[in-house]
Amino acid sequence: MVRELRIRVLVNDSAGLEGFLSQHGLSLLVEARSDDSITSVLMDTGPAPEAIAHNVRAMNIDLHKVDAIFLSHGHYDHNGGLLYSLKTIGKAVPVIVHPKAFSPKFVLSPRIKAVGSSVRISEIEANGGIPVLVSNPVRIAEGITTSGEVVRRMGFEKTEGFWTIENERFVEDKLLDDQALILDFEKGLVVLTGCAHSGIVNTVRHAERVTSKHRIHAIIGGFHLSKASEERIAKTVYELSRCNPKLIAPCHCSGTRATCSFVETFGERCKPLHTGDVINL
Numbered sequence: 212m213v214r215e216l217r218i219r220v221l222v223n224d225s226a227g228l229e230g231f232l233s234q235h236g237l238s239l240l241v242e243a244r245s246d247d248s249i250t251s252v253l254m255d256t257g258p259a260p261e262a263i264a265h266n267v268r269a270m271n272i273d274l275h276k277v278d279a280i281f282l283s284h285g286h287y288d289h290n291g292g293l294l295y296s297l298k299t300i301g302k303a304v305p306v307i308v309h310p311k312a313f314s315p316k317f318v319l320s321p322r323i324k325a326v327g328s329s330v331r332i333s334e335i336e337a338n339g340g341i342p343v344l345v346s347n348p349v350r351i352a353e354g355i356t357t358s359g360e361v362v363r364r365m366g367f368e369k370t371e372g373f374w375t376i377e378n379e380r381f382v383e384d385k386l387l388d389d390q391a392l393i394l395d396f397e398k399g400l401v402v403l404t405g406c407a408h409s410g411i412v413n414t415v416r417h418a419e420r421v422t423s424k425h426r427i428h429a430i431i432g433g434f435h436l437s438k439a440s441e442e443r444i445a446k447t448v449y450e451l452s453r454c455n456p457k458l459i460a461p462c463h464c465s466g467t468r469a470t471c472s473f474v475e476t477f478g479e480r481c482k483p484l485h486t487g488d489v490i491n492l
Contacts, residue, residue, distance in 0.1 A: 213354040213396045215244040216492040218403070218431065220484050221266050222257030222292070223462050227485030230269050234262040236288030237405055237433055237463040240272065243355055243394060250352040253280045253300075254392050255405050256292035263292040266486060267299070274299045279351050280340065283405025283432075284389045285312030285328045293330050297338040306340040307349050307357055309388035316384060317374040326373075346387070348421055354395040360387055361409035361417045367446045368410025372438075391432075393418045396492060398457070399428030406433040406464050412450040429458040429492065431484070437466030444469045448476050458492075460484050 222238035236258035242251050253274070257263045267274060277300050282290050285308070297304070316327030332342050343349060348359040363370075375384035389408040394401040402418045404411060411434040419425050430451065436444055447469070451459065459477050461470050462484035473481040484490075 213243045213245060213394050213401075216394060216396055216401060216490075217242045218490040218492075219270060219272065220462070220486055220488045221270070221272070222255075222262045223484060223486040225485050226487060228487045231487040232262045232265040233486045234258050234288075236262070236291065238263050238289075238292065239403060239432070240277075241392065241394070241403065243352070245353040248352075250355060251277045252351060252355065252392065253277045253296060254403060255283055255289040256280070256296045258288040258291040260292045260295035262486075264295055264299075270487065275301055277304060279304055280306045281351070281357055281392055282306065282308040282312060283391065284309070284386060284408060285314065285316055286326050286406070287328060289405050290328050290330055293340075294334060294338050297335065297340045300339065303339050303341055305343045306335050307343040307345070307351070309346055309360070309390060310344040311388040314384075314388075315376045318372060319374065356393050356395075356421065358391040358393055358414065358417055358421060361389060361391065361414050362420070363409050363413045364416065365410050365412050365450070367443050368413050370408050370410075373408075391418060393422060395422055395424065396428050398492070399426035400424055401429040401431065401492065402427070404430075404432035404434065406435045408435055411435070412447055415451065415454055427454040427456045429460065430454070430456050431458070431460040431490070433463030434461050434465040434469060436469035437464050439466065439469060441468070444472050448472045452476055456480065458482065458490075460490065
């Protein structure tokens with residue numbers, strides 16, 4: 212079980228303080244203390260080396276202490292700084308990611324645009340990373356696990372608008388590579404999401420099933436609601452309110468409308484995140 216937890220926002224779409232570089236993307240540094248050790252996990256690396264490199268220096272962070280890298284999914288805005296991060300860490304570390312994260316990925320907005328990873332598995336290995344390509348949960352340390360593929364049961368949480376190539380055919384990408392990081396914190400589960408393409412409610416409920424625990428302390432990350440309908444936002448807010456988290460911290464792709472709804476419902480328990488922010492639990 213995690214006794215103390217610190218989460219630092221290395222990259223996000225907006226910066227809360229001067230001196231930080233913001234880019235469309237996400238990177239979180241998670242430092243979790245159990246009874247006798249501290250585990251450091253770098254979750255996602257933003258869209259490019261520039262932002263994470265600048266902000267790591269601005270926050271006086273030593274990436275050499277990172278024990279593992281976890282990539283929430285295969286979109287460019289979450290892994291563009293991966294090779295920089297591996298070089299800076301300077302030692303062999305596991306890079307935990309779903310096998311489909313490196314598949315071709317596209318959107319039509321309004322014309323075809325590639326949004327997948329520019330990083331190849333061979334490059335990860337060449338820079339000291341040890342690829343851990345799995346679809347099931349991975350136990351990183353005591354009280355820290357990845358979600359594995361998220362079971363999707365909420366009918367209103369659709370994964371739409373993404374495309375890939377399978378068996379020489381251009382088909383919809385349901386983003387099965389989407390995963391979350393789950394921390395068994397002493398005050399309840401802490402769920403960290405990159406974009407929650409599986410649906411943020413699906414993700415939280417899945418975290419409960421994976422851990423067999425049903426007390427949610429915090430929900431943090433991108434919720435992918437920037438283009439969601441008002442109906443989906445309302446249902447999402449309602450379902451998350453039933454979880455009664457003590458903290459909900461949207462960022463990145465959560466969207467202004469959804470964030471305002473979270474603030475209205477959760478009040479001071481909702482704390483939108485910015486680049487450079489630090490959460491201490």
